[in-house]
Amino acid sequence: MGYVKGLKCRECGREYPVEPIYVCEFCFGPLEATYDYKGIKKVLTRKTIEKREKNLWRYKELLPIDGEPQVGLSSGYTPLLKADNLAKELGVKELYIKDDTVAHPTLSFKDRVVSVALTKAREFGFDTVACASTGNLAHSVSAHGARAGFRRFIFIPSTLEASKIVASLVYEPNLIAVDGNYDDVNRLCSEIANKYKWAFVNINIRPFYAEGSKTHGFEIIEQLGWKAPDSVVVPCASGSLLTKIWKGFKEFKEIGIIKGLETKVFAAQATGCSPISTAIKQGSDVIRPVKPNTIAKSLAIGNPADGFYATQVVRATGGYGEDVSDQEIIDAIKLLAKTEGVFAETAGGVTLACTWKLVETGKIARDETTVICITGNGLKTQEALNGHTSSPHYIKPNLSSFEEVLEKIDKGGK
Numbered sequence: 187m188g189y190v191k192g193l194k195c196r197e198c199g200r201e202y203p204v205e206p207i208y209v210c211e212f213c214f215g216p217l218e219a220t221y222d223y224k225g226i227k228k229v230l231t232r233k234t235i236e237k238r239e240k241n242l243w244r245y246k247e248l249l250p251i252d253g254e255p256q257v258g259l260s261s262g263y264t265p266l267l268k269a270d271n272l273a274k275e276l277g278v279k280e281l282y283i284k285d286d287t288v289a290h291p292t293l294s295f296k297d298r299v300v301s302v303a304l305t306k307a308r309e310f311g312f313d314t315v316a317c318a319s320t321g322n323l324a325h326s327v328s329a330h331g332a333r334a335g336f337r338r339f340i341f342i343p344s345t346l347e348a349s350k351i352v353a354s355l356v357y358e359p360n361l362i363a364v365d366g367n368y369d370d371v372n373r374l375c376s377e378i379a380n381k382y383k384w385a386f387v388n389i390n391i392r393p394f395y396a397e398g399s400k401t402h403g404f405e406i407i408e409q410l411g412w413k414a415p416d417s418v419v420v421p422c423a424s425g426s427l428l429t430k431i432w433k434g435f436k437e438f439k440e441i442g443i444i445k446g447l448e449t450k451v452f453a454a455q456a457t458g459c460s461p462i463s464t465a466i467k468q469g470s471d472v473i474r475p476v477k478p479n480t481i482a483k484s485l486a487i488g489n490p491a492d493g494f495y496a497t498q499v500v501r502a503t504g505g506y507g508e509d510v511s512d513q514e515i516i517d518a519i520k521l522l523a524k525t526e527g528v529f530a531e532t533a534g535g536v537t538l539a540c541t542w543k544l545v546e547t548g549k550i551a552r553d554e555t556t557v558i559c560i561t562g563n564g565l566k567t568q569e570a571l572n573g574h575t576s577s578p579h580y581i582k583p584n585l586s587s588f589e590e591v592l593e594k595i596d597k598g599g600k
């Protein structure tokens with residue numbers, strides 16, 4: 187048996203048993219998993235964790251499953267890179283990249299949430315899994331679901347990047363491209379979830395799915411040498427990842443794995459879809475839905491389910507919210523690649539560009555330790571860079587043709 191006790195309404199506190207449900211019957215507040223922390227404290231120590239396999243299940247007592255992990259046994263434990271070149275560029279002392287562009291089967295942090303969601307779907311006895319996706323979730327449910335032998339229904343906005351569509355279709359799910367934006371897709375999926383007995387990972391399985399994001403936070407602390415950073419910058423779509431990184435940090439404190447916790451949590455969005463950072467900047471508790479218009483499609487949720495809770499975490503920790511233009515996103519993707527050799531998708535460009543602004547405006551102190559969350563691989567959104575990179579040097583297949591070019595390159599100082 188696991189250590190998950192039940193579900194609890196985030197609004198009214200009413201408690202529910204562990205079931206595939208996600209809203210409170212009384213106040214319609216979202217449900218969240220609760221745990222037996224006293225029990226966990228007895229079994230989960232730094233030493234136990236360190237002895238375990240390097241995947242996201244090394245923290246399994248803090249994940250909402252009852253039996254053994256069944257999906258995602260090679261997901262997680264991604265690198266934490268000390269980014270000295272980038273730190274110099276930004277003018278900060280200590281900067282780390284939590285690099286979820288690699289070491290996951292589908293190359294984004296969504297493999298964390300899906301590993302937990304599908305393990306839970308199996309425990310609940312579902313044979314069909316489904317999701318509403320802005321792209322990365324589609325890949326992840328398609329892939330992990332294939333390996334685990336689930337029937338899969340994947341719903342996406344039909345305007346998704348062509349490369350993201352192919353990268354889902356290769357796993358042969360039932361891919362449904364909806365004529366509408368993500369918020370339209372999500373609304374439709376809620377209706378479908380009411381009618382069909384499927385495990386919609388980000389609807390009726392959401393309270394379990396979302397817990398998987400905590401492992402991104404657990405790993406940051408472990409890889410910093412069992413220490414929380416001063417600041418962490420998190421890209422926001424629904425806002426769930428941000429709230430769960432913070433929940434993970436607090437849980438490590440609760441069970442005594444870390445002592446102090448003074449991390450400031452920062453929210454990063456694209457200006458073309460910035461309901462969360464806008465509310466933070468305005469000091470408002472109200473998230474005003476927007477119609478997304480940005481190249482950062484994986485973050486393009488105009489009506490973010492966890493937006494309110496994300497603003498609360500940011501405010502409570504002394505962080506802030508920032509947003510950046512499409513051009514700034516592209517520049518940041520290139521800067522990250524050229525300084526640290528990491529090719530991030532548009533969401534990574536958002537995180538880095540926002541971090542830069544937060545440093546420039548003094549919201550992030552230059553002499554502190556900052557971790558930036560880079561959540562998806564750039565090979566998935568190459569379209570975003572079309573026309574924004576330099577061209578290859580075209581030559582004839584002979585030495586003199588090459589040396590002509592070499593002379594030019596040398597003059598250019600590269």
Ligand SMILES: *Cc1c(COP(=O)(O)O)cnc(C)c1O
Pocket residue numbers: 294295296322323421422423424425426427428484485531533534561562
């Ligand atoms: C889904 C996603 C996020 C964040 O999603 P939340 O809904 O805020 O949890 C961040 N980066 C990438 C690349 C994503 O696909």
